[in-house]
Amino acid sequence: MAFNPAIDRIDKESAAGQPRYGQYADFNTAGQAGAQYQQYQQMENAYQAPSIDTGRTGRLSLDDVFVKTAVLMGILLATATATWFLVEDLPGLASPIWLLGMFGSLALSFAIGFMKSVNVPLIVLHAVLQGGFVGAISYAFEGAYSGIIMAALTATVGTAVMMLVGWKMGLVKVTSRSMRIFSMMALGYLAFLLINLGLSWFGVFNAYATPFGWLIGLFGVAMAAYSLAIDFESIERGIGAGLPEKYSWLMGHGLVASLVWLYIEFLRLIAILRSGE
Numbered sequence: 001m002a003f004n005p006a007i008d009r010i011d012k013e014s015a016a017g018q019p020r021y022g023q024y025a026d027f028n029t030a031g032q033a034g035a036q037y038q039q040y041q042q043m044e045n046a047y048q049a050p051s052i053d054t055g056r057t058g059r060l061s062l063d064d065v066f067v068k069t070a071v072l073m074g075i076l077l078a079t080a081t082a083t084w085f086l087v088e089d090l091p092g093l094a095s096p097i098w099l100l101g102m103f104g105s106l107a108l109s110f111a112i113g114f115m116k117s118v119n120v121p122l123i124v125l126h127a128v129l130q131g132g133f134v135g136a137i138s139y140a141f142e143g144a145y146s147g148i149i150m151a152a153l154t155a156t157v158g159t160a161v162m163m164l165v166g167w168k169m170g171l172v173k174v175t176s177r178s179m180r181i182f183s184m185m186a187l188g189y190l191a192f193l194l195i196n197l198g199l200s201w202f203g204v205f206n207a208y209a210t211p212f213g214w215l216i217g218l219f220g221v222a223m224a225a226y227s228l229a230i231d232f233e234s235i236e237r238g239i240g241a242g243l244p245e246k247y248s249w250l251m252g253h254g255l256v257a258s259l260v261w262l263y264i265e266f267l268r269l270i271a272i273l274r275s276g277e
Contacts, residue, residue, distance in 0.1 A: 058244060058245050059239075059242045059243065059244065059245060060238050060239050060242070060243045060244065060245055060247050060248055060251075061239065061245070061248075062235070062239060064245050064248035065235050065248045065251045065252055065255075067248070068248040068249050068251070068252035068253075069251075069252035069255050069256060070252075071252070072123065072124070072127045072249075072252050072253060072256045073127075073256055073259075075124060075127040075128060075131065076127045076128075076130055076131040076134065076256060076260070077131065078131065079127070079128050079130075079131025079132055079135065080131040080132070080134040080135035080138065081135065082131075082135070083097060083131065083132045083134075083135025083136050083139075084135045084136075084138065084139050086135075087135070087136050087139050088139065093136075094136045094139060094140055095136075097132050097133070097135070097136040098132070098133050098136035098137045098140070100129070100132065100133075101129045101130060101131075101132035101133025101134075101136065102133050102137075104129040105126050105129040105130045105133060105257075108122055108125060108126040108129065109126065109257065112126060112250070112253065118246045118247060118249055118250050120246075120249050123249050123250070123252075123253045126253065126257075127253075127256060130256070130257070130260050133260075134260060134263070134264075137264070137267070138267070141267050141271060144271070145270070145271055145274050145275075148267060148270050148271060148274070149267075151266075151270050152263055152266040152267045152270055153263065155266045155270070156259065156262050156263045156266055159221070159225050159228075159262060159266075160228055160259060160262065163225050163226075163228045163229050163232075164228070164232060166229070167229045167232045167233065168232075172226070172229045174229050174230055174232075174233035178230075179230055179233075182223075182226060182227070182230060185223065186223060186227070189219075189220070189223055192207075196208070208268065208272055213272045214269065214272045214273060217265065217268050217269035217272050218269060220265040220268065220269070221262065221265045221266060221269055223265075224258060224261040224262035224264075224265045225262060227258040227261060227262075228255070228258045228259070228262065230258075231251070231254045231255050231258050234251060234254065235251050235255075238251060
């Protein structure tokens with residue numbers, strides 16, 4: 001996953017006047033350039049506001065996000081495991097499944113991110129599609145590079161923990177401006193991935209097979225890692241702005257998508273490094 005529109009949406013909605021339970025921010029005007037400074041001031045006011053008893057108001061809490069993230073990750077892992085055993089018995093299904101999972105989850109990411117309401121069924125379906133993609137692509141990578149899955153998982157978990165600690169300590173900065181820059185860079189990176197996939201599919205060109213492939217892979221890892229920091233910031237802003245509890249599904253979706261993105265980038269980077277041995 002190279003772009004998660006939900007990241008930008010959470011930032012906009014949490015900044016647009018602290019929407020109350022059962023209400024939504026003005027999604028259409030939240031992103032206008034002329035309102036950026038006012039939104040920043042509203043966010044600062046939200047941070048300085050008294051704490052809220054989320055249990056009585058139905059507002060977002062960190063526990064909500066943790067539970068929804070765990071549920072979505074559980075669905076993804078269960079689907080990935082089932083897909084692994086399926087393609088192990090029927091290897092010919094590997095490519096169709098990972099292509100369906102990749103393009104299906106990408107399309108749903110945009111749909112989920114740009115909807116004005118939180119669509120839980122679509123979020124769950126997205127986790128299922130990503131599970132199929134992860135299971136099929138992991139099987140293919142493991143067949144080509146034995147032990148790569150464990151290496152990528154270890155790197156993913158370690159990087160996620162480091163980003164959380166770095167963000168919490170203020171070593172990794174996330175601002176509204178950096179979020180906008182990141183969104184543009186992520187769209188550019190997504191376009192590159194799709195073009196490169198098409199060219200490599202027909203045997204024309206593969207940027208990852210060049211001497212600079214490892215640098216591109218390292219850039220992808222850095223992008224996915226920073227996506228996690230943006231997720232952490234968005235969760236904090238959403239809680240501070242008093243978003244409705246249902247937004248925990250959207251934020252859990254963002255975290256899971258970023259973790260999958262990071263895992264895939266590590267798979268690709270490790271494969272590039274091992275292919276040069």
